[in-house]
Amino acid sequence: MRDVTRPLAMKLLIGLATLAAIAGSVAVGQTQAPYEVEGRKSGYMFMTPATRSLQDDEFQNPGMFIVEHGRYLWNRAEGPDGKSCASCHGDAEASMPGVAARYPVFDSARNGLVNLEMRINGERAAHMKAPPLIYESEDLLALTTYISMQSRGQPVNVAIDGPAQPFFEQGKTFYETRRGQLDLSCGQCHEDRGGMKLRGDVISQGQLNGFPIHRLSWRAMLSRHRIFAWCNTSVRSEPYELGSPEYLALELYVAWRGRGLSIEAPAVRR
Amino acid sequence: MRAAGTPARPKSCLADQLLEPAKTILAAAVLALSAAACGASDLASYRVDNDGVATPLTDEPGNPARGRQIVRDMGHVTCLICHRMPIPEEPDHGEIGPSLEGVGSRLTVAQLRLRLIDSKQVNPESVMPSYYRTSGFTRIGAQFEGRPIYSAQQIEDVVAYLALLKDK
Numbered sequence: 001m002r003d004v005t006r007p008l009a010m011k012l013l014i015g016l017a018t019l020a021a022i023a024g025s026v027a028v029g030q031t032q033a034p035y036e037v038e039g040r041k042s043g044y045m046f047m048t049p050a051t052r053s054l055q056d057d058e059f060q061n062p063g064m065f066i067v068e069h070g071r072y073l074w075n076r077a078e079g080p081d082g083k084s085c086a087s088c089h090g091d092a093e094a095s096m097p098g099v100a101a102r103y104p105v106f107d108s109a110r111n112g113l114v115n116l117e118m119r120i121n122g123e124r125a126a127h128m129k130a131p132p133l134i135y136e137s138e139d140l141l142a143l144t145t146y147i148s149m150q151s152r153g154q155p156v157n158v159a160i161d162g163p164a165q166p167f168f169e170q171g172k173t174f175y176e177t178r179r180g181q182l183d184l185s186c187g188q189c190h191e192d193r194g195g196m197k198l199r200g201d202v203i204s205q206g207q208l209n210g211f212p213i214h215r216l217s218w219r220a221m222l223s224r225h226r227i228f229a230w231c232n233t234s235v236r237s238e239p240y241e242l243g244s245p246e247y248l249a250l251e252l253y254v255a256w257r258g259r260g261l262s263i264e265a266p267a268v269r270r
Numbered sequence: 271m272r273a274a275g276t277p278a279r280p281k282s283c284l285a286d287q288l289l290e291p292a293k294t295i296l297a298a299a300v301l302a303l304s305a306a307a308c309g310a311s312d313l314a315s316y317r318v319d320n321d322g323v324a325t326p327l328t329d330e331p332g333n334p335a336r337g338r339q340i341v342r343d344m345g346h347v348t349c350l351i352c353h354r355m356p357i358p359e360e361p362d363h364g365e366i367g368p369s370l371e372g373v374g375s376r377l378t379v380a381q382l383r384l385r386l387i388d389s390k391q392v393n394p395e396s397v398m399p400s401y402y403r404t405s406g407f408t409r410i411g412a413q414f415e416g417r418p419i420y421s422a423q424q425i426e427d428v429v430a431y432l433a434l435l436k437d438k
Binding site: 182183238 | 347350361362365390411419
């Protein structure tokens with residue numbers, strides 16, 4: 001009997017160890033919230049297995065370099081009072097989870113929307129007396145990515161009611177308006193034709209939960225507004241300024257379209 | 271007036287604006303404008319009849335070999351982005367629009383010409399760009415203002431190519 005039970009116990013042990021290893025690797029993958037909610041699909045769902053694994057592996061994910069720079073900037077004192085982000089907010093891993101999932105938000109002082117990039121610059125001005133970081137600069141992308149990453153796994157959950165409501169409507173109108181020489185609206189591709197092939201690419205739903213992303217074809221990090229500008233340019237339309245009211249409204253609307261998808265920053269896309 | 275060649279870029283063209291409502295209401299109106307009224311960038315005029323444009327936009331007949339080159343050229347808004355075509359040397363064909371294999375059997379030359387010039391006159395909901403239209407756009411990129419996607423000759427070349435795509 002012993003001869004039979006011992007191998008059984010061994011098998012059980014091996015089985016348990018395997019389970020633990022699988023559980024461990026899921027924990028390392030850290031994105032627990034879903035890639036798909038009620039038909040809303042993260043860009044992750046449109047990527048090849050190779051691109052997905054590049055994102056999943058923190059040692060391979062090319063977006064992690066800028067995260068490290070963001071961590072450095074978070075703690076770097078700037079301005080006449082020698083303050084850093086950390087002077088007020090402490091450890092970002094403790095204070096920032098959930099923040100990126102809520103942005104953009106209505107800001108009563110500006111009587112308009114602010115996104116994460118603009119909030120970073122606003123806080124720098126108000127509390128550090130530090131100069132604004134240029135939109136799409138490495139520094140602003142780094143801080144945005146570092147802060148966004150603290151919300152990984154949390155569901156996108158933007159407020160579209162109350163004072164945000166008119167901006168939401170403005171963004172929806174933008175999204176549905178045909179524009180440029182190709183005369184296409186955002187929605188005609190990303191809403192009506194997500195998943196279909198455009199030449200060699202598959203059209204994604206244009207969700208924002210992965211941003212800032214590392215775009216492999218550009219070998220660069222890019223913000224939500226940068227991809228808006230690129231999309232507009234691609235339909236031969238004149239892009240707006242990054243940080244413009246038009247793109248802020250669009251950002252709110254598009255974030256809402258992806259409500260419930262988990263923050264993946266820094267996501268890796270083709 | 272036939273005005274192929276390189277269009278200039280008028281910011282605003284009065285005659286164009288005046289004719290815009292007519293275009294909307296009477297899809298069959300003569301659309302484009304005389305060079306005298308609107309500068310050198312004007313489109314060649316054309317006439318829509320019976321779901322097609324029967325008269326070529328240029329005096330030079332369309333060249334199908336050139337047309338095949340144009341539809342493959344990634345520098346242009348290539349048909350391959352959205353359509354499957356019998357061009358086996360190109361690996362990636364889109365699937366947004368219908369396959370163009372055999373399109374020359376399904377549509378007449380006049381019908382092909384209208385669909386390429388401005389498919390929205392056939393179906394306002396179409397997502398196909400209008401390849402020979404310069405007005406009615408929202409926030410068009412500055413470098414594209416006043417310029418159609420294809421020149422009149424390119425339209426004719428592509429029409430000539432598509433007309434050869436017969437069912438086997």
